[in-house]
Amino acid sequence: xxxxxxxxxxxxxxxxxxxxxxxxxxxxxxxxxxxxxxxxxxxxxxxxxxxxxxxxxxxxxxxxxxxxxxxxxxxxxxxxxxxxxxxxxxxxxxxxxxxxxxxxxxxx
Amino acid sequence: xxxxxxxxxxxxxxxxxxxxxxxxxxxxxxxxxxxxxxxxxxxxxxxxxxxxxxxxxxxxxxxxxxxxxxxxxxxxxxxxxxxxxxxxxxxxxxxxxxxxxxxxxxxxxxxxxxx
Numbered sequence: 001x002x003x004x005x006x007x008x009x010x011x012x013x014x015x016x017x018x019x020x021x022x023x024x025x026x027x028x029x030x031x032x033x034x035x036x037x038x039x040x041x042x043x044x045x046x047x048x049x050x051x052x053x054x055x056x057x058x059x060x061x062x063x064x065x066x067x068x069x070x071x072x073x074x075x076x077x078x079x080x081x082x083x084x085x086x087x088x089x090x091x092x093x094x095x096x097x098x099x100x101x102x103x104x105x106x107x108x
Numbered sequence: 109x110x111x112x113x114x115x116x117x118x119x120x121x122x123x124x125x126x127x128x129x130x131x132x133x134x135x136x137x138x139x140x141x142x143x144x145x146x147x148x149x150x151x152x153x154x155x156x157x158x159x160x161x162x163x164x165x166x167x168x169x170x171x172x173x174x175x176x177x178x179x180x181x182x183x184x185x186x187x188x189x190x191x192x193x194x195x196x197x198x199x200x201x202x203x204x205x206x207x208x209x210x211x212x213x214x215x216x217x218x219x220x221x222x223x
């Protein structure tokens with residue numbers, strides 16, 4: 001099983017700030033098989049990015065994904081109030097698929 | 109807009125069974141793999157199971173192998189999760205999600221395993 005580790009666990013930011021979220025895998029992950037999700041309480045999770053770099057329909061361009069191998073990054077620029085919540089990475093290249101534990105981004 | 113709607117959750121005793129359903133507006137449904145994902149209270153997202161578009165390929169998290177079975181009815185655009193031998197730690201909101209990379213999600217159905 002591929003274990004994903006996310007850091008930091010919590011990130012406090014002001015609106016307009018920049019967030020850099022890390023997702024590290026215990027084994028190499030295909031760049032076509034890494035996705036990022038945003039989850040807010042009371043809502044269903046929402047896909048932001050798949051295939052490491054491809055924004056989902058409706059994902060603003062202030063969200064960008066990079067990485068390869070075992071190290072992946074989600075960068076959010078110009079943070080807006082609606083961007084706060086928990087961000088998860090997922091590898092879907094090898095079964096069992098696995099999520100990271102999440103990074104909580106809250107308002108400073 | 110894709111719509112996914114889960115049902116079948118509820119309160120069940122440990123050792124009991126439930127069958128979750130996910131009806132879909134996805135067209136053509138058989139073109140897409142489907143997944144089940146859960147969110148337990150106070151925890152993070154957990155991938156549970158996936159099934160290929162044709163239904164011939166099924167995949168499971170280790171913690172549900174031998175207890176849960178994923179299936180689909182492509183003619184009725186419905187996904188299922190048969191859950192047997194339920195444990196307290198299976199308590200969670202269960203979501204269905206479209207495509208290998210969980211492109212669209214339903215609203216979730218709660219499962220509570222308690223005596």
